[in-house]
Amino acid sequence: MTAVHPNPEGSGLSQWLQGVRRIGLLSHLNPDGDAVGSLIGLTTALEMAHFECIAVVPNAYPDSFRRLPGIEKIRVFDRESERVLAELGTCDRLLTLDFNRLDRAGERLGEWLEQSAISKGMIDHHEQPADYAAWRCWETASPSTCELVWACLKTEGWQEALPAYAAQWLYVGMVTDTGSFRFPSVRPQTHRAAAEMLERGARPEIVHQALFEGDSPRRLRLFGAAYRTFEVWENHRTVVFRLEESELVEHGYEKGDTEGLVNMGLTIDGMELSAFFVIREGKGKVSLRSKGDRDVNALAAALYGGGGHRNAAGGHFDGSIDAAVAALKGHLDQSFAP
Numbered sequence: 001m002t003a004v005h006p007n008p009e010g011s012g013l014s015q016w017l018q019g020v021r022r023i024g025l026l027s028h029l030n031p032d033g034d035a036v037g038s039l040i041g042l043t044t045a046l047e048m049a050h051f052e053c054i055a056v057v058p059n060a061y062p063d064s065f066r067r068l069p070g071i072e073k074i075r076v077f078d079r080e081s082e083r084v085l086a087e088l089g090t091c092d093r094l095l096t097l098d099f100n101r102l103d104r105a106g107e108r109l110g111e112w113l114e115q116s117a118i119s120k121g122m123i124d125h126h127e128q129p130a131d132y133a134a135w136r137c138w139e140t141a142s143p144s145t146c147e148l149v150w151a152c153l154k155t156e157g158w159q160e161a162l163p164a165y166a167a168q169w170l171y172v173g174m175v176t177d178t179g180s181f182r183f184p185s186v187r188p189q190t191h192r193a194a195a196e197m198l199e200r201g202a203r204p205e206i207v208h209q210a211l212f213e214g215d216s217p218r219r220l221r222l223f224g225a226a227y228r229t230f231e232v233w234e235n236h237r238t239v240v241f242r243l244e245e246s247e248l249v250e251h252g253y254e255k256g257d258t259e260g261l262v263n264m265g266l267t268i269d270g271m272e273l274s275a276f277f278v279i280r281e282g283k284g285k286v287s288l289r290s291k292g293d294r295d296v297n298a299l300a301a302a303l304y305g306g307g308g309h310r311n312a313a314g315g316h317f318d319g320s321i322d323a324a325v326a327a328l329k330g331h332l333d334q335s336f337a338p
């Protein structure tokens with residue numbers, strides 16, 4: 001197997017960090033497993049290499065992440081903004097992980113980053129990076145930032161010292177961003193990297209529990225309420241779910257409760273498009289998911305003033321859910337021929 005240098009564009013990470021003592025590491029708003037996993041994995045490795053680190057996420061991560069050791073390294077910006085800014089201001093370098101536009105760090109932190117003169121680096125796998133980074137390890141073909149972090153650590157020879165809990169966090173990111181190793185982005189080296197995390201002590205069942213068994217009864221009841229509404233449009237190979245605001249209120253909705261719901265439409269045999277409509281705080285929102293060539297990015301732009309990616313997009317609507325669903329039906333009647 002030939003090693004792929006993770007950063008064909010620039011020098012190695014340790015070179016960029018030469019003569020440096022304090023490093024601030026940041027990830028994106030609504031941090032997921034790849035955001036938190038890459039932060040903890042890299043922070044731990046840098047600490048072992050005798051750097052001082054501060055690892056920051058803009059807002060809260062899922063509660064179930066607290067089950068995994070190492071999470072105490074993460075600072076949540078919106079809980080202690082002033083203190084975190086003061087500490088970030090004393091850093092010699094800033095590293096942004098799993099995002100590539102500074103506004104993805106949230107408004108306040110994003111503006112601070114924009115104005116800060118501290119040299120910035122980037123490890124990321126998203127399209128179209130902004131040009132703020134003096135050093136970067138960027139590869140869109142990588143299914144996760146954690147896979148890139150692991151490649152960086154190996155390039156530097158920092159992998160041997162990595163403790164089990166940090167390897168486990170890198171594994172968290174690999175599992176998260178590959179949909180448990182099922183997306184087409186998964187490549188042989190993804191499984192090799194995952195295998196190396198297991199060799200270092202990552203525990204798949206513990207990771208699975210933290211990622212997928214943190215649901216509240218409230219969230220399952222909300223899913224139940226949405227499941228009762230679903231329509232299958234066989235001709236359009238489309239599934240539609242909906243939740244009215246009154247149902248959110250009745251079930252005591254909290255942020256994140258409907259996360260992932262739209263994906264369930266695609267688990268029905270033969271379905272290629274899933275749409276979830278909800279009214280939250282008076283605002284209509286739609287989430288769209290698809291398989292293969294069905295382009296929900298274009299659909300979201302055409303009908304709901306939104307966008308995203310070909311297979312995952314979102315948008316918004318005014319008025320009733322009925323009207324928003326009718327718009328989708330009308331569009332598919334016109335444009336989709338099975």
Ligand SMILES: [Mn+2]
Nearest residue numbers: 034098145177
């Ligand atoms: Mn990611």
